[in-house]
Amino acid sequence: MKHRTARRMRAALALTATSAALVGLVGLAALPASAATPDDVTEHGGATRNDGDMTEMLRESLVDGPAKNVILLIGDGMGDSEITVARNYAEGAGGRFAGIDALPLTGSYTTYAVNADGSVNYASESASTASGWSTGTKTVNGRLSVDVDLDPQATLLEIAKANGLKTGNVSTAEIQDATPGAEIAHISKRGCFGPVKTTADCSSESVEAGGLGSISEQLLNVRPDVTLGGGAATFEESAVAGPWAGKTLFEQASDRGYQRVDNAAELAAVTTADADQPLLGLFSLGNFPTRWVGPDATDIPDADSTKLPAPVACTENPERLETGLSLADLTDKAIDLLDNDNGFFLQVEGASIDKQDHAANACGQIGETVDLDEAVQVALEYAETKGDTLVVVTADHAHTSQIVGSAIPGLNTHLLTEEGAPMIVAYGTSAAGGSQQHTGAQVRIAGYGPGAANVVGLTDQTDLFFTSANTLGLNQDLASLSAAATLAAPTEVLPGATYTVTASGLNADWQVRGSDDLGQQDVLRGTASFQVTAPAEPGTQTVTLTGAQTGVVLTADVSVSAAAPVDPAPTASATPPAAAAGSGSGSSSTGSLATTGTSVPFALGGIALALVAGGAYLVIRRHRRGHALSHN
Amino acid sequence: MKHRTARRMRAALALTATSAALVGLVGLAALPASAATPDDVTEHGGATRNDGDMTEMLRESLVDGPAKNVILLIGDGMGDSEITVARNYAEGAGGRFAGIDALPLTGSYTTYAVNADGSVNYASESASTASGWSTGTKTVNGRLSVDVDLDPQATLLEIAKANGLKTGNVSTAEIQDATPGAEIAHISKRGCFGPVKTTADCSSESVEAGGLGSISEQLLNVRPDVTLGGGAATFEESAVAGPWAGKTLFEQASDRGYQRVDNAAELAAVTTADADQPLLGLFSLGNFPTRWVGPDATDIPDADSTKLPAPVACTENPERLETGLSLADLTDKAIDLLDNDNGFFLQVEGASIDKQDHAANACGQIGETVDLDEAVQVALEYAETKGDTLVVVTADHAHTSQIVGSAIPGLNTHLLTEEGAPMIVAYGTSAAGGSQQHTGAQVRIAGYGPGAANVVGLTDQTDLFFTSANTLGLNQDLASLSAAATLAAPTEVLPGATYTVTASGLNADWQVRGSDDLGQQDVLRGTASFQVTAPAEPGTQTVTLTGAQTGVVLTADVSVSAAAPVDPAPTASATPPAAAAGSGSGSSSTGSLATTGTSVPFALGGIALALVAGGAYLVIRRHRRGHALSHN
Structure with missing residues (x-):
């Protein structure tokens, strides 16, 4: 087992070296140095672990939040x-x-x-x-x-x-x-x-x-x-x-x-x-x-410690x-x-x-x-x-495992530790073969x-x-983290055109569902986009997106008009359509985490373009009126 | 068991009341208040024990020594x-x-x-x-x-x-x-x-x-x-x-x-x-x-939890x-x-x-x-x-005792706790009847x-x-605590007189042995006195006292002379003899705690008198030359 010991020692030395190099560089107190293993634990004070009075060390270890990680x-x-x-x-x-x-x-x-x-x-x-x-x-x-x-x-x-x-x-x-x-x-x-x-x-x-x-x-x-x-x-x-x-x-x-x-x-x-x-x-x-x-733990007849197998060391698992x-x-x-x-x-x-x-x-x-x-x-x-x-x-x-001084009526393992001493590890909460x-x-x-x-x-x-x-200073009210989500959509599109709507700020939703046959998208960094096809006849198309986790609902009314500016359909483009007045309405569901329902994969490249385009879109922001999930 | 619960509750209330009264009166931070038992541990946050961020409380609890007690x-x-x-x-x-x-x-x-x-x-x-x-x-x-x-x-x-x-x-x-x-x-x-x-x-x-x-x-x-x-x-x-x-x-x-x-x-x-x-x-x-x-812990056949006795509560021991x-x-x-x-x-x-x-x-x-x-x-x-x-x-x-979810092959006790829930306490490190x-x-x-x-x-x-x-700021070198001990003795006594010698500062000795037939005394507050009888013939009498624990040796040479002042013998008295020049020598043993050997009881009243008298005695102070016990 020497190589393992040596490896562990190298790891410890490496850590120590790193720690030493870092002392003084950071605001947080350095970790306490490990006391050297005592030469002789039988000596007066030879087995102690503290290195003098630890009050100041402990005081320095008390660091107020917030933490970043x-x-x-x-x-x-x-x-x-x-x-x-x-x-x-x-x-x-x-x-x-x-x-x-x-x-x-x-x-x-x-x-x-x-x-x-x-x-x-x-x-x-x-x-x-x-x-x-x-x-x-x-x-x-x-x-x-x-x-x-x-x-x-x-x-x-x-x-x-x-x-x-x-x-x-x-x-x-x-x-x-x-x-x-x-x-x-x-x-x-x-x-x-x-x-x-x-x-x-x-x-x-x-x-x-x-x-x-x-x-x-x-x-x-x-x-x-x-x-x-x-x-x-x-x-x-x-x-x-x-x-x-x-x-x-x-x-x-x-x-x-x-x-x-x-x-x-x-x-x-x-x-x-x-x-x-x-x-x-x-x-x-x-x-x-x-x-x-x-070694397997074994039942020792009559829990007679003289019948324990000789203590042995653990070995590396070849698997x-x-x-x-x-x-x-x-x-x-x-x-x-x-x-x-x-x-x-x-x-x-x-x-x-x-x-x-x-x-x-x-x-x-x-x-x-x-x-x-x-x-x-x-x-x-x-x-x-x-x-x-x-x-x-x-x-x-x-x-369950217990360190004991003599064999127990249950299962026993007799180990020879790294310091060369025998240790009985006992398992007594289930019969042999049980968990x-x-x-x-x-x-x-x-x-x-x-x-x-x-x-x-x-x-x-x-x-x-x-x-x-x-x-970490986390807002634990997930619903509130999606409550300020916005939906960007063009205000006016041509009949039959394909256009992009983009939800942003869906921070506590991992998926978002679209109304009708829009399916579902993964929300990445709070954002997801859908490609929407306008109806062939002029009128108003209402697009509704629902956060799968918080239930927040985002709605946009898009005007479908033959007089609309030429739409970049069938794919999103970096050229924004002219902005025009639109109308939207928001609502939110209540209750527990919503289910993910159906979902469709999304071309990630399309999102980036849609987001650039969204800058000139109508942004409809809706505050939640209820709390789908409350965490306090 | 209601009365016990009530009693424990009263005790807790009393402690709380006392604690509350004391807050602000002492330099040490008050103990943290115990959070009230949550109404419902199934609620989000209902089982927590911390009351907000504890960093400042912990900081206040770090108090440098020394402590008095x-x-x-x-x-x-x-x-x-x-x-x-x-x-x-x-x-x-x-x-x-x-x-x-x-x-x-x-x-x-x-x-x-x-x-x-x-x-x-x-x-x-x-x-x-x-x-x-x-x-x-x-x-x-x-x-x-x-x-x-x-x-x-x-x-x-x-x-x-x-x-x-x-x-x-x-x-x-x-x-x-x-x-x-x-x-x-x-x-x-x-x-x-x-x-x-x-x-x-x-x-x-x-x-x-x-x-x-x-x-x-x-x-x-x-x-x-x-x-x-x-x-x-x-x-x-x-x-x-x-x-x-x-x-x-x-x-x-x-x-x-x-x-x-x-x-x-x-x-x-x-x-x-x-x-x-x-x-x-x-x-x-x-x-x-x-x-x-x-109830006695019992072996449950096949460790079958369905065969556990019904859970019961503990009762007061009439003994x-x-x-x-x-x-x-x-x-x-x-x-x-x-x-x-x-x-x-x-x-x-x-x-x-x-x-x-x-x-x-x-x-x-x-x-x-x-x-x-x-x-x-x-x-x-x-x-x-x-x-x-x-x-x-x-x-x-x-x-050995372990809380488990089902009966073990060893001994099991099925308790009904104060909150009305069953708990299995298992003992598996020895067979029934063993320790x-x-x-x-x-x-x-x-x-x-x-x-x-x-x-x-x-x-x-x-x-x-x-x-x-x-x-506590304790000097852990016991020998040093008796090293400055002194022996007060008259410088000159009449032949055949009985006089008192008093050792003081034997702080780390619980008993002190006198030379010859003086026997042993308990050392109280570092002090012990012996009654010494001077020989019938003039000359010098050497009195030696040895600390039983540290081995410190105190020696006084007392001049025995027909020209000595009248001695207060045969009992110690508050009247001090006239002081005169004497000589003393000190030595110390080395090694571990000395044994107490024989010991004689001492009339406590006599000590007090001897101590008063000692003020005018020759005080012989000897520093130890070796360390009978070293504690570092």
């Missing part, structure tokens, strides 16, 4: 026990993770769920918990970002996007899995990854039923700038209904402008990811293979994805692509701490924690450079940067939603 | 899981302990032990862990405040006392148990409570072998101002050797000036506890009975000690008695969280956590009033007051020693 790093199932198991193994009991343990501000948060009847559920899981911090609303186990009444709740990623920030979603799990899924989908069952399962298990939410569709289809609608993870298998499923019926989700993604990559070289070649060409990199059919493998696709690599790339003047929100999940804990696989679980730690190091390095980024590291819920259970203990939350003070003490998982949204 | 409250075995189990049960998942959860600054600390060969041990227990924060030195499981080489390590309580602070030690366990024991004893086996066990299991450390003696005997030597807990049974044992051989430890305590109380009325009547009359209140033969009782002897009551009384101009150090342990966790007794464990919470409320109320007191709440190690195991997870540490910033982030248990000692 937020990076949330989630260790799925990474309770305090899992952190300690991994630290003991990889860094030694007296050691320190260079990422996870470096954040200066720490607290605990509660992770309970609620039941459908509104009562509390002390044993939550990844869907209800991820929904908690993604939306600020407690929900029922198994649900993603819908509340106890199944009403969709806006997520941090969606709100960030609606406020003009770039967004990213990274996981070592299938990207449809609960943690990444909660940021981009609203559905009653977390297992409805694609059209197949959704038709079977979430039928009323399927596209064919007029619902929001499967988690994958919702992801394509939300259109984060960067999406990296596993879960390619589901994208080979075909849509059942809608404009892409019969086409695979990958084909749909390409149709809608996504850049697709599926290996490290392709990822490395990507230089831009934005609304026009969001990045979709799915590098495994299912979840990522783990970093490490090791691990190629170099360049570690969670740290993906985090690094995501940050590179998201960094922009308007800020970004990025969620990164180390997913298989949980999955390997369920499987009573200590080495799997530990390796994934080490993997997350390296991703945290990347995030902290960026945050320390910039001084304007809140980094939060936490878990969704606690888990070990989550546990309901409060879990650690740690932060660095503007607003990080809000993680200290006892908070709830739902506080993290507000901590993040507030330090 | 330190109160450490230890929940034995109170890991994050145990806190959550108890909070869920007693306050609701979205509730908040008014004490435990109110401390503004939080972190985690590691609790590992070391083995005798210096390697690490990931699964520690209460003796090694209590030694960790008591001494700043890691040790081997089962040992109390000796290091890996069995060398005694000075404790926070001892160091505080040597620095002139008052000291207290409170526990719901037998007072000889690991957590309270670590502050007042240095011994290789935590079980050596009294002479009987010590003769059998710790023979080389027994008084008869010239050792420090049993934990109880060491307690009597250290002489904290206030000692309250259980463990009276051991004090009925008789000393095997030394001046109290054949006398019970209770008789010894009385002989040495201790005030003994054994019920609430007697405790209430105590108005003073100090070096002259330290308070020893042992209210149960063994550990205190628990506050609550409840609980009488009113006035709760941990909160004892904490309150201890603070009252310790509050003084020089400050104090007080340790309070809620011991049976651990003991009931071992016994897989969920209600027992929960009730003890609630009990500790009320003690924390008392400490915080005092600290908030004074503004000069560091309060730290933490655990010694994590423990459930400690676990090695890092545990929560929380602080309030000057120096509390040092608990935030990741620390080690041994950091707590330095956090406490440093914020």
